[in-house]
Amino acid sequence: MADMEKSVLPSGWGQCSLADVAQLQNGFAFKSGDYVEWGHFLIRIGNVQDDGIDLSKPAYVDLADVKAKKFELNEGDILMSLTGNIGRVAVIKKEHLPAALNQRVARISPKHGDSLNREFLIHLLRSPAFFDQLTAAAKGAAQQNISGKDVLAAVISLPPLAEQTRIANKLDELLAQVDTIKARVDAIPDILKRFRQSVLAAAVSGKLTGSDYSKWINSKLGDVVEIDIGHAFKSKEFVSEGVPLLRGQNIEPGALRWLDTKCYPDAKLREFRHLFIEEGDIILAMDRPIVSAGLKLARARATDLPCVLVQRVARFKSFDAITPNYLYLVLQDISFSNYLVPNQTGSDIPHISGKQILGYEIAYPSLTEQKEIVHQATGLLQICSQLELAVEEARSKVEEMTQSILAKAFRGELVTQSTDDEAASVFLKRTGTKKTTTEE
Structure with a gap:
């Protein structure tokens, strides 16, 4: 795969494959015949969404089988979709448990706590440069597929561990602000929908123009x-x-x-x-x-x-x-x-x-009144349509903002570098990583 960034690495950063610092587990191929009425919530591809775990259309399995136990999920596990909308990343929370890992969903975790910060890893997997590598490796026309090997082969730019923590904390802060903006934007369509219906209801009841409904x-x-x-x-x-x-x-x-x-x-x-x-x-x-x-x-x-x-x-x-x-x-x-x-x-x-x-x-009402009702209602509904278009544009801008922040973070432009941080080359060498290029 291509490097995440072709430009010169920031001071203290190193470059390696994800496999050098992380491990991946593929899910188990549970069969629909294994489903039970209640048990472990089976995390399938459709449940893994960018904004979290989707709890709709649940399926459950019994993990009494010892062989299946290793596919039991834990709070904080990082999951990625490998089929369809590839590269979606979600994190298991306490309310999702007990849960089990299904096929075509991967669990990714740091290999060494002293080389890869878990929160940094989550943001890294969601970064535009990482996703671009997954897309380049994907196979299939109607439905894209990537393998666990494809994910682990991705080349990453890795800052010192202390800087990873600073980056993760800063991203948490900034992306929380973006999420607040997104939530406000996402609330507008429902408001506009109610406004549109109130206009229509007023139009066909005479209230919009003050018409005498009793004469209709x-x-x-x-x-x-x-x-x-x-x-x-x-x-x-x-x-x-x-x-x-x-x-x-x-x-x-x-x-x-x-x-x-x-x-x-x-x-x-x-x-x-x-x-x-x-x-x-x-x-x-x-x-x-x-x-x-x-x-x-x-x-x-x-x-x-x-x-x-x-x-x-x-x-x-x-x-x-x-x-x-x-x-x-x-x-x-x-x-x-x-x-x-x-x-x-x-x-x-x-x-x-x-x-x-x-x-x-x-x-x-009369044709004359109908014409006036249509005139007033159309004007209000056109304003509503214009606002709906503005909302879609705002949503696009919010998404661009998220991607811009992530890209900046993984170019080393979000937080300052410190000479006191242990360089990536040091801990990568300590953990036995051979294929590493660094600039200190």
Whole structure:
């Protein structure tokens, strides 16, 4: 592997492979048949996240077998993922115990307490330069994999032990501040989500404009609009180039996404011209209409065209007494999602029918008032969208800040060097490390 840093090492630092100062244990290949209702929490790849151990979707094993005992985890153990999102580092805490180490997860620890500080090791494994080496060594296209040997072969720049402690302490201090900033930024989307829903609720109840709600007309959705439901195009006739098919998978809350696009020959679509989507059309997924991010409802943009409607996807049309823009507000209001939930059918894939969609009860004012409601609500929702984009940018900046601090630390720029510190070359030689380059 390439060196962590090509530049000249700071005074007193040395360079070696991770294997010279650390040891690694691979997990055991527990089988799903070994799982029990309660026992040792099995730490699998998905449980190892950069922000700690994910406790969701737990599996448990019984470590009564003596051979499996060596895979029992302890408080403070440092773990790394070796498959998929490689290089994620997490630390076992008391609340995770009892726990066991599964395959494709590695436990890494210092070989010698007088050459490698444990807290320094945690930060080192999370540093950009170390991760770059793992990425370079990874194999597999669809799913990346690294071996324990790949991890141990990484070349590291090692400061004196006393400086390692100073670096680790400084990183703990700075990264705690970054975590505080991150927590504040991460709290904003929920605030914006509540604000967005309050705007929508006010819009469809007349409160946003001070409209007299008692004069609004109440009716079922089917009394004022119609829907088109797409055609069941045969998958054997799909082609790589043609007209994109608008399927439920292409609908996300607020936008159409074309990451997994299926196409149909244009020549075979002559009888389906009525199912071609137009700019501004309101589209609703009928299979699994509600996901964690919200309702799979969107409006078609010019960049989404051409595309054609597929079965189990609804397009609203033939507006009478309400405008498309007002309807879009009505459907985004949480009341519509709350109506859909108990009316869904199917256990594996929840489904909503066209009849159920059109059975939703709505209230609407005059067309003039609808226009004013849409104008005011759109302005507020646009501000909300702008703030959401700013939050994403802030999150990116926070991540850059973390990586910048780590990079600076492992270039020797975070704390001062001291001539009183025992040089890395000394303790590396004492521990028997042969392949070492140092500059003192």
